[in-house]
Amino acid sequence: MSTDRSVKKISEVPVKRLIQEQADASHYFSDEFQPLLNTEGPVKYVRPDVSHFEAKKLRRGDYSPELFLDLHGLTQLQAKQELGALIAACRREHVFCACVMHGHGKHILKQQTPLWLAQHPHVMAFHQAPKEYGGDAALLVLIEVEEWLPPELP
Numbered sequence: 001m002s003t004d005r006s007v008k009k010i011s012e013v014p015v016k017r018l019i020q021e022q023a024d025a026s027h028y029f030s031d032e033f034q035p036l037l038n039t040e041g042p043v044k045y046v047r048p049d050v051s052h053f054e055a056k057k058l059r060r061g062d063y064s065p066e067l068f069l070d071l072h073g074l075t076q077l078q079a080k081q082e083l084g085a086l087i088a089a090c091r092r093e094h095v096f097c098a099c100v101m102h103g104h105g106k107h108i109l110k111q112q113t114p115l116w117l118a119q120h121p122h123v124m125a126f127h128q129a130p131k132e133y134g135g136d137a138a139l140l141v142l143i144e145v146e147e148w149l150p151p152e153l154p
Contacts, residue, residue: 042128050124058127058140065099090143101138
């Protein structure tokens with residue numbers, strides 16, 4: 001019987017950790033706080049400590065997203081949870097650039113997604129995606145990841 005418990009605990013650890021990472025990341029997304037974003041031209045944001053050149057590189061397509069998140073058909077709560085999970089996954093997997101497809105729809109997620117992303121401390125920058133990644137129905141997002149160093153050989 002103790003063997004069953006240990007097996008159950010081992011298999012539950014990653015799931016619990018993933019759920020916690022998702023919750024930790026999504027708690028930054030407030031609907032009440034409205035960050036000041038430029039309303040002229042394409043949707044973009046650069047964290048104050050990050051070079052504005054990063055947004056330009058996103059716009060030009062210099063960064064290729066490694067992870068994609070499609071928010072079509074999700075509620076606002078589900079979208080926030082999925083954004084939190086995406087940011088946690090990017091950090092865990094050392095993925096620097098991701099694409100968030102919010103779509104056109106009724107414009108609710110299209111309006112809210114940039115406001116939520118601008119509140120998260122690990123989001124360095126985002127810009128309306130180039131056409132090949134969804135154009136004005138998507139955002140390319142730069143995520144701050146911890147520096148990854150290969151393990152030292154013995």
